[in-house]
Amino acid sequence: MGSADRDGFLARQPSAVDSAFAVLEAVAAHGPGVTTRELVDALPMSRATVYRILKHLVAQEYLVRTPDLRGFALGARVAALARAAAGPEPSELSEQLAQSEPGRAEASLT
Amino acid sequence: MAHSLAVLTPSLSALGTGMVLPTMVGPGFWVSTLLGFGLAFVLALVFDEFASRFNAPGSLYTYAAKGLGATVALVVGVSLVLGYAVLAGFGLSGAARRTQAAWTAAGGGPPPALVGWALVLGLALVCGWLIHRGISRSSRAVLVIEALSLALLALIGAVWLARYGLPRLEVLSLTGADPGRILAGAALIATLTVAFESCATLGLETGRPLRTVPAAMRTSLLICGGAFLAANLLGTVHSGRESVSHWRWFNIDAPVSRPDAAVLVVLALSMVALALSASTALSRLLFSFAREGIIWPALGRTNAHGVPVAATWCALALSLTGPLLASVTAHSVALVPGQLLPATTVIMCVSYGCVAAALVPFLRSLDELRPRSAVLAATALAGVGAVTWHRITGPESGVSHVALALLGSVVVLGLAWRLTLARRAPRRSRRLGAHQEALAGDVAPTAYDGGGDGLR
Numbered sequence: 312m313g314s315a316d317r318d319g320f321l322a323r324q325p326s327a328v329d330s331a332f333a334v335l336e337a338v339a340a341h342g343p344g345v346t347t348r349e350l351v352d353a354l355p356m357s358r359a360t361v362y363r364i365l366k367h368l369v370a371q372e373y374l375v376r377t378p379d380l381r382g383f384a385l386g387a388r389v390a391a392l393a394r395a396a397a398g399p400e401p402s403e404l405s406e407q408l409a410q411s412e413p414g415r416a417e418a419s420l421t
Numbered sequence: 422m423a424h425s426l427a428v429l430t431p432s433l434s435a436l437g438t439g440m441v442l443p444t445m446v447g448p449g450f451w452v453s454t455l456l457g458f459g460l461a462f463v464l465a466l467v468f469d470e471f472a473s474r475f476n477a478p479g480s481l482y483t484y485a486a487k488g489l490g491a492t493v494a495l496v497v498g499v500s501l502v503l504g505y506a507v508l509a510g511f512g513l514s515g516a517a518r519r520t521q522a523a524w525t526a527a528g529g530g531p532p533p534a535l536v537g538w539a540l541v542l543g544l545a546l547v548c549g550w551l552i553h554r555g556i557s558r559s560s561r562a563v564l565v566i567e568a569l570s571l572a573l574l575a576l577i578g579a580v581w582l583a584r585y586g587l588p589r590l591e592v593l594s595l596t597g598a599d600p601g602r603i604l605a606g607a608a609l610i611a612t613l614t615v616a617f618e619s620c621a622t623l624g625l626e627t628g629r630p631l632r633t634v635p636a637a638m639r640t641s642l643l644i645c646g647g648a649f650l651a652a653n654l655l656g657t658v659h660s661g662r663e664s665v666s667h668w669r670w671f672n673i674d675a676p677v678s679r680p681d682a683a684v685l686v687v688l689a690l691s692m693v694a695l696a697l698s699a700s701t702a703l704s705r706l707l708f709s710f711a712r713e714g715i716i717w718p719a720l721g722r723t724n725a726h727g728v729p730v731a732a733t734w735c736a737l738a739l740s741l742t743g744p745l746l747a748s749v750t751a752h753s754v755a756l757v758p759g760q761l762l763p764a765t766t767v768i769m770c771v772s773y774g775c776v777a778a779a780l781v782p783f784l785r786s787l788d789e790l791r792p793r794s795a796v797l798a799a800t801a802l803a804g805v806g807a808v809t810w811h812r813i814t815g816p817e818s819g820v821s822h823v824a825l826a827l828l829g830s831v832v833v834l835g836l837a838w839r840l841t842l843a844r845r846a847p848r849r850s851r852r853l854g855a856h857q858e859a860l861a862g863d864v865a866p867t868a869y870d871g872g873g874d875g876l877r
Binding site: 346347348358359362366369370371372376378380381 | 473474475629631632787788789791856858
């Protein structure tokens with residue numbers, strides 16, 4: 312279990328959250344346009360589970376369908392999460408800190 | 422969800438058919454309600470399979486196009502135009518009728534016939550003005566009206582229970598139940614739920630439409646079904662026939678009753694909400710046709726607030742054809758011709774059957790067909806087939822003749838439209854059933870594709 316976990320999500324845990332992450336990772340790895348069949352073949356989940364998760368992620372706009380409706384791509388909400396996780400630029404950070412606690416902002420930059 | 426609920430007119434259905442159903446069907450009336458709303462819920466699950474995969478203001482027309490192609494789609498499109506227009510007209514004339522009845526119930530004399538026309542035209546203008554203000558304002562108005570109507574239903578329920586006592590458990594017994602009457606009751610209820618899918622036409626104006634549109638359909642059916650069942654039980658503590666026929670719920674034998682006048686005003690507002698929602702759905706359908714280039718392009722233009730103004734006024738004009746026909750045939754604009762509405766609901770059921778039949782080929786084309794979806798489609802098809810058969814071959818032969826005539830007209834018009842498009846715009850006719858595609862801004866760039874051009 313230890314070495315497999317270090318390699319990333321394999322969705323061997325039963326939780327739906329891990330399964331959803333596994334689907335997102337698989338779509339990212341295959342690139343835009345990956346089909347349902349390719350995802351079912353790539354993931355250690357039942358077809359019904361993959362369908363259910365894809366439907367949910369598309370409804371929540373974490374995934375989008377290609378114009379022909381057959382393929383999937385990561386949605387803009389995933390990019391928004393990535394931007395939020397990366398945090399603000401250093402100049403933006405100092406500005407935010409300066410607005411909240413001026414003295415502490417100067418100390419943090421030294 | 423407000424629009425979907427408004428089209429179902431829960432309080433109106435409950436205070437009308439809901440209360441008299443126990444008398445009409447006899448033992449097992451609640452089975453009719455469960456079967457009728459159950460069929461509508463199965464249809465909602467079928468539409469969910471489309472609505473959760475793409476967003477299209479054409480709703481059932483687009484769903485039929487995706488699965489069965491342009492010809493069936495255009496027939497479904499014509500039936501939707503007819504269905505929504507007749508429903509909107511029914512809402513306008515029903516609101517006028519109930520407003521006049523409220524006046525009489527409050528002690529006023531019988532109003533002249535011209536008042537009916539003034540009310541219908543005035544209410545049509547109000548609907549047009551509200552739709553013009555934008556979807557958020559019209560949705561808010563509809564939500565307030567439906568909340569008021571459900572509160573009214575609860576109040577009437579409380580008064581009846583206090584006056585006549587609680588329903589007995591024996592009313593749920595199936596002893597002496599007639600399966601034929603139960604199924605006839607279910608067929609009637611199924612036709613009361615037509616146009617619940619009209620909220621799908623608002624997908625372009627809704628946040629997270631792939632989630633909210635399917636949820637709105639299911640939730641509105643659950644609310645309406647619950648209200649209807651509650652009204653069934655109320656109809657067992659005291660016969661609802663007199664209430665429904667005299668439009669009196671508080672003072673049943675009184676010719677003048679101010680509380681019942683207030684009830685009628687609320688029901689009139691509920692009918693206005695129905696007209697507003699059906700007109701909105703029709704305008705979006707016409708907008709969708711225009712954007713695909715299959716009707717006049719002017720109907721596909723929007724104003725600064727994103728409202729398709731020309732399509733809206735065209736929809737309202739179409740909705741006035743029902744009351745106009747009534748004033749010619751029945752000499753009263755406040756009465757929709759008796760057989761037109763039931764016949765139109767039959768046409769809508771046929772459309773539902775077409776969409777249910779479209780589900781399997783659509784999912785197969787995406788390689789996403791599962792046994793559950795096939796079972797859903799088959800169940801829905803069998804259900805609407807049974808309802809349509811019953812309405813056409815049932816005891817009301819007048820309705821069946823009008824329904825068959827309308828169905829024939831819809832098919833002929835749809836085929837003629839298809840032939841015209843194939844001759845004049847063959848490339849356009851091959852691409853019917855457009856849906857909203859993901860824009861570049863909706864797609865996340867990924868490191869996996871070397872810079873993330875993706876769908877751009």
